[in-house]
């Protein structure tokens with residue numbers, strides 16, 4: 001299902017580690033400026049899929065096209081251009097522990113942009129203020145909470161104004177208010193900056209609010225179970241396990 005109009009598409013993709021295939025039959029095409037959520041039970045392969053879609057890791061088989069580049073045959077130059085045009089938030093945030101938050105966000109700008117130092121600093125300060133960390137710029141990762149580290153990781157992921165951002169569980173561990181503000185930021189990135197966003201999340205209400213499409217990975221079959229708008233998972237004729245996953249999260253506690 002690779003499509004020329006899509007900014008990200010894959011066809012019969014299979015992913016895994018070493019010789020072990022953990023998920024196969026993944027096919028979808030995502031238009032630019034859309035939000036895609038990847039959901040499924042813990043350990044089913046969401047992070048592995050996110051890394052494969054972004055080109056960070058090689059898949060076990062199938063085809064992926066990102067920003068018009070076929071990842072199976074991408075040259076080093078094309079891979080570098082993908083790194084420049086995309087941002088990635090890792091599940092554990094992966095901030096550099098010896099650098100302040102400001103220096104962490106400046107890193108990709110120093111590596112990939114020609115902007116003067118002063119401008120780099122201003123951009124990094126702006127990105128940190130977007131995620132509500134204006135008062136914590138000079139702190140080290142060891143001096144902040146897990147939720148703040150997530151937000152600093154997001155600021156770093158959007159430092160270069162990427163066309164596509166990959167976010168691995170951006171709202172995990174955040175309180176509801178901060179999580180709601182993060183949803184607002186994700187919607188702003190899509191609606192104002194036309195950014196394409198691929199995120200892994202367990203937060204069903206947040207997915208229903210923000211995502212245009214959703215991939216459900218089914219560990220029982222080891223294959224993609226469904227690809228459709230998240231609201232459709234609430235309908236009784238949806239993929240049964242995806243429906244149960246969504247319906248359960250909707251129940252009042």
Ligand SMILES: Nc1ncnc2c1ncn2[C@@H]1O[C@H](COP(=O)(O)OP(=O)(O)OP(=O)(O)O)[C@@H](O)[C@H]1O
Nearest residue numbers: 017018022040041042043044045046047048049091
């Ligand atoms: N670097 C690795 N080497 C070998 N196996 C790995 C590696 N990373 C993950 N795995 C295995 O691959 C499978 C999928 O892992 P992955 O991290 O993609 O799951 P996930 O859906 O993101 O889980 P979670 O919701 O807990 O974050 C798991 O069985 C995991 O043990």
Ligand SMILES: [Mg+2]
Nearest residue numbers: 046047048091
């Ligand atoms: Mg994961």
